[in-house]
């Protein structure tokens with residue numbers, strides 16, 4: 001077990017940012033802390049990093065009681081969204097910084113920094129200043145710097161948050177590959193469910209200072225523990241009081257066992273997908289996600305009568 005967080009509570013004044021949170025992160029995993037803004041993700045990460053201390057509870061890192069240790073004694077590396085590079089230092093010097101303050105021999109520093117710059121694909125930019133890099137390159141430099149001191153745990157707080165969608169996507173794939181190569185236990189904070197589903201081995205859903213669910217991406221998507229997790233991880237709609245994913249409703253031209261009669265009210269094409277809005281006899285107004293081919297085969301058009309059936313899919317009873 002790499003990180004064991006146990007019974008952590010953190011208050012800011014009267015506000016409870018974390019409420020009795022316990023979590024175990026196995027060695028070598030890539031774990032996402034996922035949840036809405038203000039839910040407590042960063043606070044938990046900062047407590048693991050040693051940048052913040054809990055009111056109650058403990059943090060163990062690789063079997064060492066770390067709750068009250070300062071960050072530099074925890075064998076953690078971290079990268080934040082707005083990474084503060086040393087502006088006057090070259091990329092090489094920025095990455096070498098942690099090794100230099102640890103007074104490592106010059107030859108060792110040169111070797112390690114060269115390896116790291118290759119790893120993050122910045123070898124040709126070693127002599128540039130951070131201001132001469134793109135945002136994505138700067139975040140890769142930040143990761144190289146965090147990895148330089150060979151941390152046992154890497155903590156990333158929305159590391160790609162400030163970048164545009166295309167670069168984010170590239171860095172996500174890159175982080176996944178890097179992790180597979182290095183196997184450093186990594187925890188990253190994100191509020192982007194697609195990012196968490198795509199990159200991580202395990203997702204911890206955090207909301208209102210509490211953990212809602214922990215599991216592999218597919219488990220969370222297919223077997224959400226509650227409405228909150230289901231809504232947060234993907235699109236949902238309501239069919240006769242049941243919360244369901246819109247791609248898990250089948251549309252049929254004829255009635256059959258367990259079908260519900262409905263009328264098409266509106267069709268919207270979004271790229272390759274067609275969204276059909278419907279109204280059932282009970283007044284329920286679900287929407288269904290179809291491919292263009294399916295919509296054409298069914299000859300869907302407004303006012304058409306169809307029948308709906310839920311395919312063996314995740315659903316929870318809607319609260320409202």
Ligand SMILES: Nc1ncnc2c1ncn2[C@@H]1O[C@H](COP(=O)(O)OP(=O)(O)OP(=O)(O)O)[C@@H](O)[C@H]1O
Nearest residue numbers: 012015017035036037038039040041042043044191
């Ligand atoms: N130093 C602080 N003083 C007072 N309140 C704080 C402090 N740090 C965090 N909070 C509050 O604690 C709550 C949790 O904040 P936190 O940053 O952990 O959330 P988050 O899930 O990471 O959100 P985001 O995605 O917006 O960063 C928020 O309501 C925040 O305002």
